[in-house]
Amino acid sequence: MNDLLLRHVKVVDPGGPHHDTEVDVLIRAGRIARVGNRLPMGDATELRVEGLHASPGWVDLRAHFRDPGEEWKQGITNGLDAAAAGGYTAVAVLPSTKPQIDDRGGVEQLLRRAQGHVVRLLPLGAITKGLEGKGLAEMHDMHQAGAVAFSDDQHSIRNTRLMMLALQYVASLDDGRIPVMVFPKDPDLSKGASMHEGPMSTRLGLKGMPPMVETIQLARDLALLEYAGGHLHVATLSTAESVELVRQAKARKLKVTASVTAYNLLLDDGCLRGFEACYKVMPPLRDAAHIEALREGVKDGTIDAIVSDHRPDDREHKVLEFGSATFGIIGLETAFGVANTALKGRTTLRRIIERFSHGPRAVLGMPIAHITEDAPADITLFDPEREWTCTEDDLVSRSHNTPFLGQPFTGRPIGIITAQGLKLAPAFSSEAQAVR
Numbered sequence: 001m002n003d004l005l006l007r008h009v010k011v012v013d014p015g016g017p018h019h020d021t022e023v024d025v026l027i028r029a030g031r032i033a034r035v036g037n038r039l040p041m042g043d044a045t046e047l048r049v050e051g052l053h054a055s056p057g058w059v060d061l062r063a064h065f066r067d068p069g070e071e072w073k074q075g076i077t078n079g080l081d082a083a084a085a086g087g088y089t090a091v092a093v094l095p096s097t098k099p100q101i102d103d104r105g106g107v108e109q110l111l112r113r114a115q116g117h118v119v120r121l122l123p124l125g126a127i128t129k130g131l132e133g134k135g136l137a138e139m140h141d142m143h144q145a146g147a148v149a150f151s152d153d154q155h156s157i158r159n160t161r162l163m164m165l166a167l168q169y170v171a172s173l174d175d176g177r178i179p180v181m182v183f184p185k186d187p188d189l190s191k192g193a194s195m196h197e198g199p200m201s202t203r204l205g206l207k208g209m210p211p212m213v214e215t216i217q218l219a220r221d222l223a224l225l226e227y228a229g230g231h232l233h234v235a236t237l238s239t240a241e242s243v244e245l246v247r248q249a250k251a252r253k254l255k256v257t258a259s260v261t262a263y264n265l266l267l268d269d270g271c272l273r274g275f276e277a278c279y280k281v282m283p284p285l286r287d288a289a290h291i292e293a294l295r296e297g298v299k300d301g302t303i304d305a306i307v308s309d310h311r312p313d314d315r316e317h318k319v320l321e322f323g324s325a326t327f328g329i330i331g332l333e334t335a336f337g338v339a340n341t342a343l344k345g346r347t348t349l350r351r352i353i354e355r356f357s358h359g360p361r362a363v364l365g366m367p368i369a370h371i372t373e374d375a376p377a378d379i380t381l382f383d384p385e386r387e388w389t390c391t392e393d394d395l396v397s398r399s400h401n402t403p404f405l406g407q408p409f410t411g412r413p414i415g416i417i418t419a420q421g422l423k424l425a426p427a428f429s430s431e432a433q434a435v436r
Contacts, residue, residue, distance in 0.1 A: 002043075002044070002045055003026065003027065003028045003033075003042065003043060003044035003045065004026070004027040004044055004045050004046075004047060004417065004422055005024060005025070005026050005027075005039060005041055005044040005045070005046045005047065006024060006025040006026075006027070006047050006052065006054060006381075007024055007046055007047065007048040007052075008022060008024065008048065008052065009022065009023060009024070009025055009052045009053065009054045009381075010022050010052065010053045010054070011023060011025075011053075011054055011055070011371050012053055012054070012055045012349060012350060012353045013054075013055055013056055013353075013370055013371045014350050014353070014354050014358060015358070015368070015370065016056070016370035016371055016372060017370070017372050018035055018371055018372065019350075020350075023035050023036060023037060024036060024037060024038065024039040025054065025371065025379075026039055026044060027377050027379075027417060028044075030376065030377050030418075030419030030420075031374060031375065031376055031377055031419075032371060032372065032373055032374065032375050032376075032377055032379075033373065033374075034373060035371065035372065035373055047381075047422070049381075049383070049414055049428065050383075051383035051384075051385055051386055052381060052383065052414065053381070053382050053383060053384060054371060054379050054380065054381055054382075055353045055356075055357055055371070055379070055380050055382070056357045056358070056368075056369035056370060056371060056378060056379065056380070057088070057089025057090060057357065057369060057378040057379055057380050057416060057418065058086075058087050058088045058089060058090075058336070058356040058357050058360075058380045059088065059089070059090045059091070059092070059122075059305075059356070059357065059360035059361055059364070059366070060083065060086075060088050060090070060091040060092060060307055060308050060310070060332065060335070060360070061092045061149075061181075061233075061235070061259055061305050061307045061360050061363060061364070062092060062094065062235060062236070062259065062261075062307040062308065062309050062310070063079065063083065063091050063092065063093055063094065063307075063308055063309075063310040063331075063332060064093070064094045064096065064153075064310060064311045064312070064328075065078075065079035065093050065097075065312075066097065066312055067079070067097060067113075068097050068098060068099065068109075069097045069098025069099065070097075070098065072314065072398070073312045073313060073314055073398060073399050074312040074397060074398055074399060075398065076110070076113045076114055076121070077113075077117065078396070078397065078398050079091070079093070079310075079312075079332075079397070080114060080117045080118075080119040080121060081119075081396045082310070082330070082332040082333055082395075082396040082397040083119045083332050084118055084119050084396075084415075084416055084423040084425075085332070085333045085394075085396040085413070085425045085426060086308065086331075086332040086333045086334070086335055086336065086413055086425075087336055087356075087380045087381070087382055087413025087414075087415075087416060087425070088119060088332065088380070088416070089118075089119060089120060089378050089379070089380060089416050089418050090119065090120040090121075090122055091119060091120075091121060091122065091332070092122040092123075092124050092148060092149065092364070093110060093121055093122065093123055093124060094124055094151060094153045095123075095124050095125055095126040095131070095151060095152075095153065096126075096131055096152075096153035096154070096155070100126050100130055100131050101123060101124070101125055101126060101142075101147075102125065102126035102128075102129055102130060102131070102137040102138065102142075103137065103138045103141065103142065104138060104141040104142055104144070104145040106123075106125075106142075107123045107125060107142050107145040107146050107147050108145050108146070110123045111123060111145075111146050116420065117420065118416065118418050118420040118421055118422075118423045119416070119418070119423075120418070122148045122364070123142075123145075123146055123147045123148065124147060124148065124149050124150065124151045124181065125137060125138075125139065125142035125143070125147035125149075125150050125151075126142075126150065126151070126152055127139070127150045127151060127152045127157065127166050127180060128152055128155075128157065128162065128166075131152045131153065131155045132155075133152065133155060133156070133157045133158055133159055133162065134159070134162075135162070136162065136165060136166060136169065137150075139166075139169055139170070139173070140169075140173070143173055143174070143178060148178070148364045148365075148366075149178055149179045149180070149181050149233065149363075149364060150166070150170065150178070150179070150180050150181065151180075151181035151182075151183075151235070152182075152183070153183065154183045154185065154282060155183075156183070156184075156185055156186070156187045156217060157182070158187065160220065160224065163182075163220075163221065163224055164224045164227065164228045166180050166230075167180055167224055167225055167228040167229065167230035167232065168228045168229065168230060169230075170230045170231060171228070171229040171230040171231075174365065176229070176230060176231055176255065177231065177364075177365030178231065178365065179231040179232065179233035179257065179363060179364070179365075180230060180231065180232055180233065181233040181234075181235050182217075182218075182221050182232065182233070182234060182235065183235050183236065184214045184215070184217040184218035184221060184234060184242065185213055185214060185217055185282075185283075186212075186213050186214075186216050186217050189209070189210070189212065189213045189216070190209050190213045192207050193206075193207045193208055193209040193213070193284075194206055194207065194208075194280060194284070194322065194323055195208050195209070195269055195272055195280070195284045195285070196208055196209060196269045196284045196285060196286045196287065196290075197209055197210040198269060198287050200269045200270060200272065200273075200287070201269070204272060204273070204275070206272075206322070206323070208284075209283075209284055211239040211240070211241050211242070211286075211290070212241075214237075214238060214239050214241075214242050214283065215239060215241045215242055215245060218234060218242050218245055218246075219245060221234070222245060222246075222249050222254065222256065225249070225254055225255070225256060226249075226252070226254055229255075230255065231255045231256075231257070232254075232255065232256045232257075233256070233257045233258065233259070233363055234246060234256065234257070234258040234259070235258075235259055235307075236259060236260060236261050236264070236283050236307065236309055237258050237259070237260050237264075237283075237294065237297065237303060238260070238261075238264050238283035238284065238286050238290065238294070239286060239290050239293070240289060240290050240292075240293030240294075243258075243293045243294060243296070243297040243302055243303070244293075246258045246297070246302050246303075247297070247300075247302045250302065257304040257305070257359075257362070257363045258297070258302065258303050258304055258305075259303065259304065259305040259306065259307045259360075259363070260294050260297065260298065260303050260305075260306055260307070261281075261283070261306075261307055261308070261309040261331070262306055262307070262308060262309075262331060262334070262335040262336075262338040262339040262342070263281060263285070263309075263329065263331065263338055263403075264281075264283065264285065264286065264291070264294055265291065265294055265295060265298070265306070265338070265339055265342035265343060266291075266338050266339070266341060266342035267279065267285050267403070268285055268286065268287055268288055268291055269284065269285045269286060269287055271285055271403070272285065272322075275321075275322040276322075276403065277318055277319065277320060277322055277325035278318070278329060278401055278402060278403040279403050280322060280325050280326075280327055280328075281309075281327055281328060281329055282327035282328065295342065295343060295346055295347070298343060298347060298351065298352075298355055299343075299346065299347040299351060303355070304355070304359040304360070304362065304363055305355055305356075305359040305360040305363055306335065306339045306352075306355040306356060306359075307335070307360075308331035308332045308334075308335040309328070309329075309331055310330050310331045310332045310335075310397075311327070311328030311329060311330065311331075311401075312328075312330050312397055312398065312399030312401065313326050313328060313399055313401045314399060314401075318401045328401070329401050329402050329403060330395070330397045330399055330400070330401055330402050331402075332397065333390075333394055333395055333396060333397065333425075334390055334394075334402065334404050334409070336356065336382065336411055336412070336413050337388070337390070337409030337410070337411050337412055337413075338404070338409065339352060339355075339356075340352055340384060340409070340410060340411030341409045341410050341411065344384075344410055344411070349384050352384075356380075357369070357380070376418075376419060377417050377418055377419055378417075378418055378419075379416065379417040379418075380413065380415075380416050381413070381414040381415045381416065381417070382411065382412065382413045382414055383411070383412055383414060384410075384411045385410065385411070386410070386411065386412040387408065387409070387410055388408070388409055388412050388427070389406060389407065389408045389409070390402075390404045390405055390406065390407050390409065391405065391406075392405065393426060393427070394425075394426060394427060396426065412425070412427070413425050414428050415428060415429075
């Protein structure tokens with residue numbers, strides 16, 4: 001990597017020595033060589049973009065690359081490229097592939113295939129063999145191979161004793177820093193449902209999921225955590241009741257963390273009026289009261305991370321009658337714009353960036369990165385005030401199952417810098433005046 005000089009960049013780095021200052025940053029040999037004002041350019045390539053902000057690299061805790069098994073929907077390299085376009089320097093990849101990532105070999109294969117990319121792939125190993133909820137997977141071996149956490153994705157672990165054993169097991173791994181990631185959903189209460197239960201589901205004649213679908217399972221898992229110990233991460237909260245359960249658990253000093261999808265902070269169930277399958281997601285879009293509770297959870301720290309929940313799919317599975325279409329949308333390229341638009345004026349930019357950078361790192365037990373001299377280059381470049389409208393050209397993902405085409409946003413990733421180099425988002429890579 002050639003020397004790179006970031007000129008007049010506003011640093012957003014809570015807890016870092018240069019937070020909320022405008023400085024120049026010199027990157028040399030994959031590390032931050034100097035931070036200051038009016039740094040000499042020397043032989044460096046200068047990057048100067050109006051509205052340029054920098055923060056420690058963003059980490060996504062929940063993305064699906066459909067690889068192995070359904071590579072035509074995404075694939076490892078294309079998924080990592082999409083993550084870079086969205087401002088992520090690291091992304092945790094779900095194990096619900098074909099075959100599932102439930103042993104050492106699967107983890108090692110993911111890491112080999114991602115080697116050398118500008119974005120770091122963080123493998124998530126399965127909690128149970130084959131994600132079937134019948135027996136624990138090879139958690140120790142997967143952790144030794146590089147798995148950063150364990151998840152059965154959206155599969156519920158019905159067996160209460162098995163869930164307890166999983167928590168007890170991770171309590172002994174890496175000083176208890178490795179989380180078990182659960183998706184709280186009662187499979188019996190949610191069977192056949194395709195949206196939030198409320199006035200809108202009644203109007204549309206669709207079976208809905210009441211909040212208790214989420215909270216019943218969450219209450220059980222929090223009770224198990226209190227008994228067994230370990231680290232429980234609650235993935236993609238969507239209800240006010242769930243936010244309150246996590247808030248109370250944190251007040252009791254339980255080791256629990258939580259995330260929310262960017263789209264659940266912005267969109268409500270009214271989007272489904274036209275039966276558009278691109279709004280069919282899991283957890284479902286809720287109503288305004290739940291959205292407000294989620295935003296408050298981000299603001300007060302109950303929710304630790306904002307995630308993309310990136311789920312690429314092809315037309316054969318998505319462009320169908322609403323009831324037959326699969327759940328999920330792509331989200332890596334749009335997550336920051338969606339979340340920043342939803343939260344702007346409701347909380348500070350500092351808090352939003354914490355939920356993209358420091359919060360996800362803390363969930364995974366990773367060191368908190370800062371923009372400071374002699375630190376490794378792990379930086380996200382963005383403009384929190386840039387107005388833009390999402391188009392096909394902004395989507396790097398092979399699949400384009402998103403409801404956000406034509407949607408205006410405030411806040412946009414510009415690119416990332418890691419030890420592997422600089423990668424600009426598509427809208428900026430073509431701007432010759434940005435790099436010279």
